[in-house]
Amino acid sequence: MAAGTANGVTWTKPILTPEIRAEISAYFPRYPNKQAVTLPALHIVNEKLRCVPMEAIPEIAEMLELSPAQVHDTLSFYGFFKAEPHGTVRAWVCRSISCALRGGDEVLDAMCNKLGVKPGGMTADGKVTLEFGECLGVCEHAPAMLANDKVYKNMTAEQAGLLADELRAQADAGG
Numbered sequence: 001m002a003a004g005t006a007n008g009v010t011w012t013k014p015i016l017t018p019e020i021r022a023e024i025s026a027y028f029p030r031y032p033n034k035q036a037v038t039l040p041a042l043h044i045v046n047e048k049l050r051c052v053p054m055e056a057i058p059e060i061a062e063m064l065e066l067s068p069a070q071v072h073d074t075l076s077f078y079g080f081f082k083a084e085p086h087g088t089v090r091a092w093v094c095r096s097i098s099c100a101l102r103g104g105d106e107v108l109d110a111m112c113n114k115l116g117v118k119p120g121g122m123t124a125d126g127k128v129t130l131e132f133g134e135c136l137g138v139c140e141h142a143p144a145m146l147a148n149d150k151v152y153k154n155m156t157a158e159q160a161g162l163l164a165d166e167l168r169a170q171a172d173a174g175g
């Protein structure tokens with residue numbers, strides 16, 4: 001039975017598939033206790049489902065021998081995790097001070113215009129989600145962006161438009 005569907009992604013109960021459970025369990029020997037695996041577990045679920053559905057929280061909690069509230073506390077602490085699926089590719093435009101002072105707004109506007117989204121939004125085809133990001137640690141190369149684990153430095157509005165096309169292509173290739 002379908003437990004949920006959003007943005008083209010459907011998940012069924014149990015949310016944690018045997019594959020996901022095996023990946024989470026593989027972390028247990030690396031940490032002093034199961035609670036310490038909360039963050040890795042959330043990342044694994046997010047990577048597989050492009051979100052962490054609320055329905056997954058009790059299942060994660062059971063695996064980690066925690067209460068659902070404990071798992072939810074960790075999840076809600078990080079703006080990174082969303083309950084609804086994000087695009088195949090997720091991109092962040094840094095809005096912290098150095099990037100803001102060096103044209104981050106123009107980069108964000110160019111990305112938004114090219115992708116047809118507002119900050120936080122996902123393209124209609126589900127390929128790209130564009131979000132605000134906080135300092136990416138490359139302030140000397142501001143303005144900066146992050147997408148698919150790659151940092152893009154010294155961005156211009158023109159480069160942002162080209163990158164928007166590239167991110168769509170990356171999504172077509174599987175993200």
Ligand code: FES
Nearest residue numbers: 094096099136139
């Ligand atoms: S302020 Fe943008 S990378 Fe540091």
